Amino acid sequence: MKFHNQIDVQLVKWFYGIPGPLDEYARQQIDRIGNHAFIFLWTYTFFANLVIFGFAIGASKTVFVWTVVINELITILGVWQYTVFEISRKHLLDAEIKAAGARQNHRWAFYQALKSLVVATPIAYFIYFAINLAMGTETVSSFLLTLNYPVLSIAWGLAAGFITYFGRVMRTRYIK
Protein backbone atom coordinates (compact mmCIF):
# COMPACT_ATOMS: atom_id res chain seq x y z
CA MET A 1 0.00 0.00 0.00
CA LYS A 2 2.86 2.32 0.87
CA PHE A 3 4.56 1.49 -2.43
CA HIS A 4 1.30 2.17 -4.28
CA ASN A 5 1.02 5.56 -2.52
CA GLN A 6 4.59 6.45 -3.42
CA ILE A 7 3.99 5.58 -7.08
CA ASP A 8 0.79 7.62 -7.01
CA VAL A 9 2.55 10.66 -5.51
CA GLN A 10 5.48 10.41 -7.93
CA LEU A 11 3.14 10.07 -10.89
CA VAL A 12 1.10 13.14 -9.88
CA LYS A 13 4.27 15.16 -9.20
CA TRP A 14 5.79 14.11 -12.52
CA PHE A 15 2.63 14.77 -14.51
CA TYR A 16 2.06 18.25 -13.10
CA GLY A 17 5.79 18.99 -12.77
CA ILE A 18 5.76 19.88 -9.08
CA PRO A 19 9.29 19.95 -7.69
CA GLY A 20 8.46 20.47 -3.99
CA PRO A 21 6.58 18.23 -1.58
CA LEU A 22 3.06 17.24 -2.57
CA ASP A 23 1.49 18.68 0.56
CA GLU A 24 -2.19 19.32 1.23
CA TYR A 25 -2.15 22.78 -0.35
CA ALA A 26 -0.58 21.41 -3.56
CA ARG A 27 -3.09 18.54 -3.60
CA GLN A 28 -6.00 20.94 -3.14
CA GLN A 29 -4.82 23.10 -6.04
CA ILE A 30 -4.21 20.07 -8.28
CA ASP A 31 -7.69 18.74 -7.50
CA ARG A 32 -9.20 22.11 -8.44
CA ILE A 33 -7.20 22.43 -11.67
CA GLY A 34 -7.89 18.79 -12.59
CA ASN A 35 -11.62 19.27 -12.01
CA HIS A 36 -11.70 22.37 -14.20
CA ALA A 37 -9.78 20.57 -16.94
CA PHE A 38 -12.13 17.57 -16.72
CA ILE A 39 -15.29 19.73 -16.88
CA PHE A 40 -13.88 21.60 -19.87
CA LEU A 41 -12.78 18.43 -21.66
CA TRP A 42 -16.08 16.64 -21.08
CA THR A 43 -18.17 19.57 -22.29
CA TYR A 44 -15.86 20.31 -25.22
CA THR A 45 -15.77 16.67 -26.33
CA PHE A 46 -19.56 16.51 -26.24
CA PHE A 47 -19.98 19.54 -28.51
CA ALA A 48 -16.96 18.71 -30.69
CA ASN A 49 -18.45 15.28 -31.43
CA LEU A 50 -21.75 16.90 -32.36
CA VAL A 51 -19.92 19.20 -34.77
CA ILE A 52 -17.88 16.38 -36.31
CA PHE A 53 -20.78 13.99 -36.80
CA GLY A 54 -23.34 16.62 -37.69
CA PHE A 55 -21.28 18.79 -39.97
CA ALA A 56 -17.65 17.98 -40.62
CA ILE A 57 -18.06 14.34 -41.66
CA GLY A 58 -20.29 15.35 -44.54
CA ALA A 59 -18.03 18.20 -45.58
CA SER A 60 -14.90 18.05 -47.68
CA LYS A 61 -11.81 16.20 -46.54
CA THR A 62 -10.05 19.52 -45.88
CA VAL A 63 -12.77 20.74 -43.50
CA PHE A 64 -12.84 17.38 -41.75
CA VAL A 65 -9.07 17.26 -41.21
CA TRP A 66 -8.93 20.89 -40.03
CA THR A 67 -11.75 20.16 -37.57
CA VAL A 68 -9.73 17.28 -36.18
CA VAL A 69 -6.54 19.40 -35.99
CA ILE A 70 -8.32 22.22 -34.17
CA ASN A 71 -9.87 19.74 -31.75
CA GLU A 72 -6.46 18.25 -31.12
CA LEU A 73 -4.91 21.66 -30.50
CA ILE A 74 -7.66 22.71 -28.10
CA THR A 75 -7.87 19.47 -26.15
CA ILE A 76 -4.17 18.66 -25.86
CA LEU A 77 -2.27 21.93 -26.13
CA GLY A 78 -5.04 24.06 -24.61
CA VAL A 79 -5.52 21.92 -21.52
CA TRP A 80 -1.74 21.48 -21.16
CA GLN A 81 -1.16 25.23 -21.27
CA TYR A 82 -4.06 25.92 -18.89
CA THR A 83 -2.62 23.41 -16.41
CA VAL A 84 0.89 24.88 -16.64
CA PHE A 85 -0.46 28.44 -16.30
CA GLU A 86 -2.60 27.64 -13.25
CA ILE A 87 0.11 25.64 -11.49
CA SER A 88 2.60 28.40 -12.20
CA ARG A 89 0.16 31.05 -10.91
CA LYS A 90 -0.17 29.16 -7.63
CA HIS A 91 3.65 29.04 -7.32
CA LEU A 92 3.69 25.26 -7.37
CA LEU A 93 6.43 25.23 -10.01
CA ASP A 94 8.82 27.25 -7.88
CA ALA A 95 11.51 24.99 -6.53
CA GLU A 96 13.14 25.95 -3.25
CA ILE A 97 15.88 23.57 -2.37
CA LYS A 98 19.04 23.46 -0.33
CA ALA A 99 22.21 24.18 -2.28
CA ALA A 100 23.34 20.59 -1.62
CA GLY A 101 20.40 19.27 -3.64
CA ALA A 102 21.40 21.08 -6.83
CA ARG A 103 22.34 17.90 -8.71
CA GLN A 104 19.04 16.25 -7.85
CA ASN A 105 17.20 19.37 -9.00
CA HIS A 106 19.02 19.35 -12.34
CA ARG A 107 18.05 15.71 -12.76
CA TRP A 108 14.42 16.63 -12.02
CA ALA A 109 14.58 19.44 -14.59
CA PHE A 110 16.05 17.00 -17.11
CA TYR A 111 13.19 14.53 -16.60
CA GLN A 112 10.66 17.33 -17.03
CA ALA A 113 12.42 18.39 -20.25
CA LEU A 114 12.26 14.79 -21.44
CA LYS A 115 8.54 14.76 -20.70
CA SER A 116 8.06 17.89 -22.84
CA LEU A 117 10.05 16.30 -25.67
CA VAL A 118 8.03 13.09 -25.51
CA VAL A 119 4.74 15.03 -25.57
CA ALA A 120 5.65 17.73 -28.11
CA THR A 121 7.29 15.51 -30.76
CA PRO A 122 4.25 13.33 -31.62
CA ILE A 123 1.95 16.35 -31.43
CA ALA A 124 4.13 18.22 -33.94
CA TYR A 125 4.30 15.11 -36.17
CA PHE A 126 0.52 14.70 -36.06
CA ILE A 127 -0.04 18.38 -36.87
CA TYR A 128 2.34 18.16 -39.88
CA PHE A 129 0.52 14.99 -40.97
CA ALA A 130 -2.94 16.53 -40.71
CA ILE A 131 -1.98 19.81 -42.35
CA ASN A 132 -0.22 18.12 -45.27
CA LEU A 133 -3.14 15.79 -45.78
CA ALA A 134 -5.63 18.64 -45.62
CA MET A 135 -3.62 20.77 -48.05
CA GLY A 136 -3.10 17.83 -50.37
CA THR A 137 0.67 18.36 -50.46
CA GLU A 138 1.38 14.77 -49.37
CA THR A 139 -0.39 11.44 -49.46
CA VAL A 140 -0.34 9.16 -46.41
CA SER A 141 2.39 6.94 -47.85
CA SER A 142 4.57 9.79 -49.14
CA PHE A 143 4.25 11.56 -45.76
CA LEU A 144 5.28 8.46 -43.83
CA LEU A 145 8.26 7.87 -46.12
CA THR A 146 9.56 11.44 -45.97
CA LEU A 147 12.31 12.04 -43.45
CA ASN A 148 11.73 15.82 -43.19
CA TYR A 149 8.70 15.60 -40.92
CA PRO A 150 10.14 13.34 -38.22
CA VAL A 151 13.26 15.56 -38.13
CA LEU A 152 11.19 18.75 -37.90
CA SER A 153 8.96 17.20 -35.21
CA ILE A 154 11.98 16.17 -33.16
CA ALA A 155 13.33 19.72 -33.54
CA TRP A 156 10.06 21.07 -32.09
CA GLY A 157 10.27 18.50 -29.31
CA LEU A 158 13.86 19.49 -28.52
CA ALA A 159 12.88 23.17 -28.47
CA ALA A 160 10.08 22.37 -25.99
CA GLY A 161 12.56 20.34 -23.95
CA PHE A 162 15.14 23.15 -23.82
CA ILE A 163 12.52 25.72 -22.84
CA THR A 164 11.26 23.41 -20.08
CA TYR A 165 14.77 22.70 -18.78
CA PHE A 166 15.93 26.30 -18.62
CA GLY A 167 12.55 27.45 -17.34
CA ARG A 168 12.87 24.96 -14.47
CA VAL A 169 16.43 25.92 -13.64
CA MET A 170 15.55 29.63 -13.68
CA ARG A 171 12.64 29.07 -11.27
CA THR A 172 14.84 27.37 -8.70
CA ARG A 173 15.84 29.24 -5.57
CA TYR A 174 18.71 27.81 -3.59
CA ILE A 175 18.56 28.12 0.17
CA LYS A 176 21.62 27.76 2.39
Next chain:
Amino acid sequence: MNRVREYRKKQGLSQFALAERIGVARQTINLIENDKYNPSLNLCIDLAKTLGTDLNTLFTAIETKETSD
Protein backbone atom coordinates in the same frame (compact mmCIF):
# COMPACT_ATOMS: atom_id res chain seq x y z
CA MET B 1 -5.35 36.03 12.05
CA ASN B 2 -3.23 33.26 13.53
CA ARG B 3 -0.02 33.38 15.50
CA VAL B 4 2.12 31.02 13.43
CA ARG B 5 4.56 33.74 12.39
CA GLU B 6 4.94 34.98 15.97
CA TYR B 7 5.66 31.50 17.37
CA ARG B 8 7.93 30.58 14.47
CA LYS B 9 10.05 33.64 15.16
CA LYS B 10 10.07 32.82 18.87
CA GLN B 11 11.54 29.43 17.97
CA GLY B 12 14.08 31.09 15.70
CA LEU B 13 12.92 29.17 12.64
CA SER B 14 12.76 30.33 9.06
CA GLN B 15 9.70 29.50 6.95
CA PHE B 16 11.81 27.02 5.02
CA ALA B 17 13.07 25.30 8.19
CA LEU B 18 9.56 25.01 9.63
CA ALA B 19 8.22 23.71 6.33
CA GLU B 20 10.97 21.11 6.17
CA ARG B 21 10.22 19.91 9.71
CA ILE B 22 6.55 19.28 9.04
CA GLY B 23 6.99 18.09 5.45
CA VAL B 24 5.23 20.84 3.51
CA ALA B 25 6.39 23.47 1.02
CA ARG B 26 7.58 26.88 2.22
CA GLN B 27 4.81 28.49 0.17
CA THR B 28 2.24 26.65 2.29
CA ILE B 29 3.67 28.11 5.51
CA ASN B 30 3.69 31.56 3.93
CA LEU B 31 0.04 31.19 2.89
CA ILE B 32 -0.99 30.03 6.38
CA GLU B 33 0.82 32.93 8.03
CA ASN B 34 -0.90 35.40 5.73
CA ASP B 35 -4.34 33.81 6.26
CA LYS B 36 -4.63 32.85 2.62
CA TYR B 37 -4.99 29.14 3.26
CA ASN B 38 -6.90 27.24 5.94
CA PRO B 39 -4.80 24.22 6.93
CA SER B 40 -6.33 20.84 7.82
CA LEU B 41 -6.61 19.78 11.45
CA ASN B 42 -3.68 17.39 11.05
CA LEU B 43 -1.44 20.14 9.74
CA CYS B 44 -2.57 22.48 12.54
CA ILE B 45 -1.63 19.83 15.10
CA ASP B 46 1.78 19.32 13.45
CA LEU B 47 2.36 23.08 13.46
CA ALA B 48 1.40 23.42 17.10
CA LYS B 49 3.63 20.50 18.13
CA THR B 50 6.60 21.80 16.16
CA LEU B 51 6.19 25.32 17.52
CA GLY B 52 5.87 24.01 21.09
CA THR B 53 2.39 25.33 21.73
CA ASP B 54 -1.25 24.23 21.47
CA LEU B 55 -3.98 24.72 18.93
CA ASN B 56 -5.94 27.24 21.00
CA THR B 57 -2.98 29.54 21.38
CA LEU B 58 -1.89 29.21 17.79
CA PHE B 59 -5.20 29.60 16.04
CA THR B 60 -7.54 31.51 18.36
CA ALA B 61 -8.59 34.62 16.49
CA ILE B 62 -6.79 37.73 17.61
CA GLU B 63 -9.48 40.32 18.22
CA THR B 64 -9.16 43.43 16.16
CA LYS B 65 -10.84 46.73 16.92
CA GLU B 66 -13.66 46.11 14.42
CA THR B 67 -14.50 42.65 15.76
CA SER B 68 -14.46 43.69 19.42
CA ASP B 69 -16.77 46.66 18.83
